[in-house]
Amino acid sequence: MPADPSEKPRRITVTKDGPVLVEGPVEVLLDDGTSATSDRFTVALCTCRRSRAYPWCDTSHRRRDKGCR
Template identity: 70%
Template sequence: MPNVNDESSLTRVTITRDGPILIEGPVEVVLDDGRVVRSDRFVVAVCACRRSHKYPWCDTSHRRRVRPDPARAEEVPGAAVDPHVS
């Protein structure tokens, strides 16, 4: 078992806002169905939104889909407005 106090044995994981999880590689990722996939890149972008066509690797598909802003729903013609909110 590696010494957790040895900083050279640590793997850096960076969580980005509205984007992928960046992991210093190489890495092996175990998927929810038990399959193991590997990347030998020095930094790996793992998809956090499941929109990637290359899942589990991020292919920036999240950039093509904009999340609706509920605060602007009233400004958009035809947008659904919750009748319970006054």
């Protein structure tokens, strides 16, 4: 929960066979130690690692027949 009681917690939506949607702004810490930031009101995070814009989803998961896993 946020430290300041007036702040709302971030909403994260997990979608079936697709990206994770996160209310922004966000900073994503990657496994290689770098970070990616976005000030958009909602961002889609890639969960299948097919995105050319990783960690952001570019809908590459739609090209797979059985969905993203």
